Amino acid sequence: MPGFPAEVGAVDLMIGFPSAQARSHYDFLKPQLRDAESADMEFPAEYMFKGVPNQLADEDDPVAVTVAKMDACGVAVGLVGLSETGLRAAKEHPDRFRLSLEVDPNEITAAVRRIRAAHEEHRIAAVTTFPAGCNPQVPVSDRRYYPIYQTCIDLDIPIISNAGIPGPRVPAACQDVMHFDQVCYDFPELRIVMRHGAEPWEDLAVKLMLKWPGLYYMTSAFAPKYYPKAIVDYANTRGADKIMYAGYYPMGLSLERIFRELPDVPFKAEVWPKFLRENAMRVFKLGADESR
Template identity: 60%
Template structure:
């Protein structure tokens, strides 16, 4: 049996899977307004329903919105997703983690370094109410933009260390047509130097600086990479090679349902990813379980 055949069964019904980037399709809500208002090109403002639409094929559309939590749960069950990490910023996320605590892990609202004290108070409140296991950052989407290593981010990193939770941060060229300099992977080096206790997980690929991401993961013990927003056939070769050699404990599975990818597409393409057999359980769940401090 090949490694591909093993994971075809494992992703669906064998190996447990923790999806560190999953969510809900909320009724009557445009979750991308905060991005669209910053773009300047006509397509982004007038044509795209999804700011990175030009990059993605088969974005889940026409999903029922009468009960977003049940829709996501059904998709998870269909594809063997054991646990999903979801933001508690929205009503569905808050309801999901309260009604289905065994299936959903709470992630705090996206941090806003333009409102430092508001973000710190919100992190504390969500930690106390929901027991959040992480927070997220989208530097290119902040308005005005704030770089990953900017002074405004440092109190937020310090609070992550204090609460003992990781930050999942977008790094690399953003899909939406926004400026990218604030997400250059080299900025992470400053952050890890100043916060060696911080657990930092990159999101959305780190391209075109994926080789630099690997170099930094070799350097910094608490730096990780998640595969969010990338269909498996597009996983960067540098990341696959790293996982198969020295980085088996550093690469974490993440999808992008329903924002940009269907779980069906991910499940269909996953068997062709050439991870070694011993990498799969770490990639699909064990690394996330350790980073998020989930019970076995």
């Protein structure tokens, strides 16, 4: 497709490693799921996805499998969670992986200490959080998040937060995009990145990104053919520096499908390098010479 750069060296802001025990990764949600169908799901949002690739043969190495898929699709760098496998990947492939830390703001002081320790020891590039997945849930603008936001400012790292209706069958009000308005007002130095769509409030997400310099959006958990029109239009106009690529491998989407569909997204030619690489390098400070 015209304008799509085949060899841009993409940064994937949400990637992971396949696992033979993938179902256990979602045990933290079990206390909140009440419907019978969710209890039988391998993946609590699997009703939204087909052919979930999160599986691994006994003889396969999860890091090697992910690196091979990154190579095949032109993904240069992946942001992965701080785990035993993530740490090994970053050690074996320091130029290919950066680490993030998932936090539950209910812990407050413990969460702040975990962030500071992870940054000191592992140089994490970001904090991530799932407000609707916390137990109890924590709204994005809740006071329990505020020490975490200030810590991210102090360490000069962004925080990634789910926005919009969650896939798992749990309440959504805590992820209403309007919460981000108050956070950006109270923390003008914070870099905060919305993940997982922001639907059905994607138009509001655009309005708030226009309003607040530190608010961004990444395309995690959406196949490219389902990218919200409001987000694509914004990237093609005033938001070229605000929208970043993120996949969902192996949690729900294959890299092969993502990069097969990407060329059909109607981004302008000048948007592609920013979307696939440059914005992430700047916002997450992934390059030694990259400025904010």
